[in-house]
Amino acid sequence: METKKRYVNWNQLWLLLGAVTIPLALVVLFQLLRGRQALMNGWVFGVMAPVEQLLGRIWAVFPFSAAEALTALFLAGCVVWLVRAVVLAVRQWAPLPFLRRLAALGAAWLWLWAGLCWLWNAAYYIPTFAQREGLETGPYSVEELAAVTQYFARQAAALAPQVPRDSEGHFAEPLSGCFGRGPEIYQNIAREFSSLDIKPVRVKPLLCSRLQSILGFTGIYFPFTGEANVNVDAPACLLPSTIGHEMAHQRMVASELEANFVGIAACTSCDDVVYQYSGYLSGLINLCNALYSVAPDVWRDISKQTFNRELATDWNDNNAYWSALESPAEEVAGNIYDGFLKSNNQELGLRSYGACVDLLVNYYSSKL
Secondary structure (H helix, E strand, O other), rough: OOOOOOOHHHHHHHHHHHHHHHHHHHHHHHHHHOOHHHHHHHHHHHHHHHHHHHHHHHHOOOOOOOHHHHHHHEEEEHHHHHHHHHHHHHHHHHHHHHHHHHHHHHHHHHHHHHHHHEEEEEEEOOOHHHHHHOOOOOOHHHHHHHHHHHHHHHHHHHHHHHEEOOOOEEEOOOOOHHHHHHHOOOOOHHOOOOHHHOOOOEEEOOHHHHHHHEEEOEEEEEEEOOOEEEOOOOOOOHHHHHHHHHHHHHOOOHHHHHHHHHHHHHHHHHHOOHHHHHHHHHHHHHHHHHHHHHOOOHHHHHHHHHHHHHHHHHHHHHHHHHHOOHHHHHHHHHHHHHHHHHHOOOHHHHHOOOHHHHHHHHHHHOOO
């Protein structure tokens, strides 16, 4: 029996070698240079931000999230490629072609990681938003924390009856209205913080929002398209503040703690009552978590004095929603993202969401 001779396709091998080594070199180069803040700052604001803002305006012509569509296509393509590689390996019993196909798949993921390093992770290594704008982030007393918490509770309670509600008293602002007015909320805060003054791009809803909730996320910024995307399955009363948070990422506020603060500040300072209310509610949740951990009786007194029926309804709706979705999947996803943040110089990891309280207390204390 004559056996088939297999020849090495050197062109394919050289192409595959380049496809692997180039992104690997880009990742290594990023690791070597990320500690040079001046260089990273020049890259982020000279190249990365303008490119992503342009991409955001280009993809804005589509009503759906291109980020979500591209992610689904990429993951589906990876699965199909892997299944096909296994099937061909079994049928032909050809280990070398199988290894080449695995290497090609690995190269695709390497390119993705290299792109993420240079199109987003770089923003973790520039001066923080607080540093750029000269904001105080120093320590504060329990009394100061309680005072700002009470201020947020009073503001939220005063605004809660002014937002649209259904017959049962639940928050009922149409999603289309929230998305339509979102681009305008940074106008006032940008006058105070010049680094936030960019041409706004509309935020987009996620089709797989329920999956986002199961994983414990309320939104995601996708640097490859410059799109800010939000979870529309989560309680609508916090959707406006989530829009503000994701739009902060479009303005190169990478830190979650700072994006949380910037989103809240943008909402509370804008001229839209719905966004104001959502911002104060979001801030109140952050402040409550901090205050309750050190002075639970003080928090109970504040809630008794300030909460009205409308605010209590939204508060309970939010708690009930997230309690019903607690699962191991959320914990796993949270641990993965926590590790990602810590690998990029974010020492607090996911705790950084709560650390925005430092900025809230220092900034809003002057407004009391």
